[in-house]
């Protein structure tokens with residue numbers, strides 16, 4: 001495994017990058033085990049423990065990534081990427097979950113401050129307003145530089161329109177933990193593989209899935225996604241390792 005920040009090789013079992021200090025926790029790729037606090041790994045689980053990025057909320061906000069942490073005084077519920085925490089409650093206020101900067105590779109974490117993130121909320125990259133015709137070109141230019149999105153191991157769901165607007169996307173790395181894809185990729189191919197409406201090039205998208213072909217058969221996906229695979233707009237790679 002390479003550090004997502006500085007690309008240095010992470011020594012096995014080490015949870016902090018020696019070179020840049022980025023924090024990781026070990027997570028099992030087969031069960032929900034996270035090597036922190038009092039959790040015990042299931043005795044018979046053969047799953048490999050891999051380091052996953054464990055940023056603080058501040059670190060994420062500095063990268064333009066918001067977390068949605070619905071909570072009451074005594075309890076934090078499932079955390080999703082998207083939306084933002086505000087004082088004692090939470091709100092969306094029509095803000096996208098991701099506000100940039102528009103870098104070539106965006107890594108979406110499966111942990112925040114030692115807590116697991118369950119999924120990617122609907123419209124994570126854009127709000128509906130970003131795609132009204134009047135601002136479309138501006139949104140398009142903001143999103144086009146993003147060529148690769150890496151979803152960290154542990155994320156289980158991607159909501160409706162989760163990657164909506166990522167019009168320059170070439171590679172999407174999906175974790176073995178993914179169970180439910182509600183996003184159908186339809187907006188990425190308005191002209192098939194012909195250039196985008198404003199003339200920008202559109203090639204096929206490669207989905208690099210970390211599970212096997214058999215694992216993929218158990219992931220709930222929209223019918224449209226399968227259609228796009230058949231048409232060659234989306235290429236699926238299994239057992240992906242980096």
Ligand SMILES: [Zn+2]
Pocket residue numbers: 003004005006007008017018019020021022
């Ligand atoms: Zn590093």
Ligand SMILES: [Zn+2]
Pocket residue numbers: 028029030031032033041042045046047
């Ligand atoms: Zn396990």
